[in-house]
Amino acid sequence: MRLLVLGGTAFLGRALAHAGLERGHDVTCVARGRSGAVAPGVTLVRADRDDPSAGLGGVESDDWDAVVDVARDPGQVRRAVAALAGRAGHWGLVSTGNVYADHSVPGADESTPLLAPRDVGGEDPDAYGGAKVACEQAVLEGLGAGRTLVARAGLIGGPGDTSGRTGWWPWRFAHPAAPGRVLAPDALGDPTQVLDARDLAAWMVRCAETGTTGVVDAVGPTTTIGRLLAASREAAGSDAQAVPADPAWLAEQGVGPWMGPRSLPLWLPVAEYGGFAARTGEAARALGLTHRPLVETLRDTLAWEETRPADQPRRTGLDDADERALLEAWASRRDPSSARGSR
Template sequence: MTRTLILGGTGWLGREIAEQLVALGEDVTCLARGKSGSTPGGVTFIRSDRQTPGAYDLVAGVAWDEIIELAYEPDLITGALEALAGSTQHWTLVSSVSVYASNADPGADEDAVLVDAFDLDDYAQAKVAAEHVTAEAVGDRLLIARPGLIAGPGDTSDRFGYWVSRLALAAHEAVLVPDVHDRSVQFIDVRDLAAWLIGAAHRGLTGSYNAVGRERDLSTILLAAARVAGHTGNLISVDDDWLIEHNVNYWAGPRSLPLWLPRSDSAFARRSRSRFVAAGGTERNLKDILDDVLADERSRGLGRERRSGLTREEEGLLLNEIARQMASEDGGVGDRSVQS
């Protein structure tokens, strides 16, 4: 039995890691404020605000086999390292593929240039700083995992789940999608990521790894989501300029089309995963993921308020504008239907 400390463990990925460790019969402790949720049964939960003095007193000095750090904020990272770096055989830092300076090089691997870490309020730069300071403190005991988009049941970002949910909600009606030509998506299911992190820790794996799934065409994702959702309407695609002119945002957040990236950043979803696969990284079937995500979305409500995507009202107004322009003398957007 191994003894693992998760710094976090009540959010989405942390809870999945804790749950899988408990299922394996491991000794699991989570240290967190507990504001993101609860820990699974069988976990020792230590409620602590990591920004306060003495935050690590109850876990410092314990002989840990593994510590998993999920944060990236500078004060949390440095505080944990000062208190715990000498207390564990192996340390895992969950970073991000956002650390890379360029998103223009398809197939770039873990040795690609990272962004400069000057502004620690910037997510990517803070992740890089976290990698650097952790490497200095932990040395050759460190595993850095760099996932890209994380998908699966329980996701609160609404990026991946938006599509299968929207298509199910629309049923036979049209759904607005971005121009899918030469657009890629690269994601990993949260359950597969957690399983790999656990296995890598047990093996004492070190170094940096792009923990990402295979590169898929955005059209493949949308059409697969439509089949799973039972959507029988059209997917109406318009070009980037039209969407931007109508205040539709890339990637995530309010009034966005999730997973849609600027063409200049297309390689963000085309990272090399060779090192990850060689180290045992696997991914489950796309249909199984979509089935599970749709079941989760239905349980939470297909029409609920979301952190990412268009509201159905916003989408309807945009579709009406497209129809109006298509019917006008000068055309406008042209016939951009993608049959599902």
């Protein structure tokens, strides 16, 4: 199969290209090449999709058994569809669960109403969901439902996750800021879902091979924050213990949820996001999406984290001094004599 990946040098795009190679396909990636190298054996065609006049580096003159696009910019997607719809047998679009207007219901499925489409590119997080709705519309209108797979991905993790969301917990258990203690939100029963990028990529390539189509939520198995912390501890081979702190207290200290600087990732304390990490995912599983064990994803992500330069700033989490101060403040709040004794 001739597989064209629009992207291919960063996290998920690279995983898609690698999955295509593993299954014996001829893989070409279109990318600027600024995010890194393509996997060995992949053909890189350099093109800047931000430039409406730049084209796709000549790949639009070839025929492709399948195209997979990871773009979030509706303009990029529309231009790709216009150039390649007549030359592609199958089209896979990596979309997102952010397309939904309501995230409050655990176990929700693809029938949830969508946001209004937004014709906005770039990295604006507030526009992300609506922009992906517009991307989906462009692909479905240009190729039709009979040639299209739209994968509304949940949290994607695994080796190469530069957001730090899935790498933080195994890394922190491997490198506690305070001996034997890791600060965590006291939200251990809250749901979370992690989809290994390698599992998503392998499934999308298999769907391209078989012509599998649909619009489905591609999410990881629903687990809890507590079980994810336990898996992270196992992945790290650590004897450190999680110290759960009241989420309201953490917010008062300026510690944020989900991701970003000075955060504790993956917890969502706001009620309207109660179902964001608990979508059913049944439709994608019915189409063959499978998952490796969570501890394997976390162990492999930790191994990748350990290769990162020590002086490279983390996009998510707490620095050591900050976490130690927070642990002491939380211990003092709960038991002043305990905090004095720890000094």
